[in-house]
Amino acid sequence: MMDMSSIDARTFRDALGHYASGITIISGMVEGEPVGFTCQSFYSVSTEPPLVSFSVMKSSTSWPKIRPVRNFAVNLLSWDQLEISNTFAKAAVDRWAKVGWTESAHGNPLIEGALFWLDCETYAEHEAGDHTIVIGRVRYLCRPADRNDLSPLIFYKGSYRQLSETRGL
Numbered sequence: 001m002m003d004m005s006s007i008d009a010r011t012f013r014d015a016l017g018h019y020a021s022g023i024t025i026i027s028g029m030v031e032g033e034p035v036g037f038t039c040q041s042f043y044s045v046s047t048e049p050p051l052v053s054f055s056v057m058k059s060s061t062s063w064p065k066i067r068p069v070r071n072f073a074v075n076l077l078s079w080d081q082l083e084i085s086n087t088f089a090k091a092a093v094d095r096w097a098k099v100g101w102t103e104s105a106h107g108n109p110l111i112e113g114a115l116f117w118l119d120c121e122t123y124a125e126h127e128a129g130d131h132t133i134v135i136g137r138v139r140y141l142c143r144p145a146d147r148n149d150l151s152p153l154i155f156y157k158g159s160y161r162q163l164s165e166t167r168g169l
């Protein structure tokens with residue numbers, strides 16, 4: 001066991017990297033333009049009401065733009081969207097240049113080829129260290145028709161992975 005007070009940021013990140021997750025793009029429409037960023041820290045919170053959450057760095061430039069709209073979409077990325085994950089984590093690039101998207105029922109950008117889309121309205125925000133925890137109430141969800149073949153983009157120990165085996169409970 002390591003004493004928490006002596007844990008440096010690198011060790012902390014390496015340890016938490018052992019928790020595998022999917023990857024999302026959090027997106028919103030700001031003055032008619034799509035805005036979005038890559039986000040791993042997404043998870044489900046509550047069924048009744050339907051709530052989801054993610055953590056965003058306080059240094060994020062996208063979240064302060066999306067925040068006042070109080071509406072955002074969560075795009076659950078598929079394995080085929082690995083490049084989109086990298087692009088939406090880069091600064092000073094046109095993230096939307098090579099991405100097909102449509103507008104959701106609540107006006108949020110939905111990225112083509114995603115596994116699933118969730119349309120959310122901001123339910124709560126909590127300050128937490130160098131991040132903000134955002135909780136969204138899900139208003140609408142849908143998936144692309146005829147794409148049961150898509151597999152999720154997995155992030156584990158600092159690398160992207162693809163699922164190779166399935167086993168029931």
Ligand SMILES: Cc1cc2nc3c(=O)[nH]c(=O)nc-3n(C[C@H](O)[C@H](O)[C@H](O)COP(=O)(O)O)c2cc1C
Nearest residue numbers: 037038039040041055056057060061062063089090
């Ligand atoms: C695989 C991956 C996962 C990420 N997960 C998060 C996350 O959960 N929260 C976050 O704030 N940034 C996360 N990032 C970093 C942001 O995508 C990155 O800092 C981006 O440039 C932020 O854009 P913005 O300044 O437009 O908000 C992740 C990046 C990658 C590549």
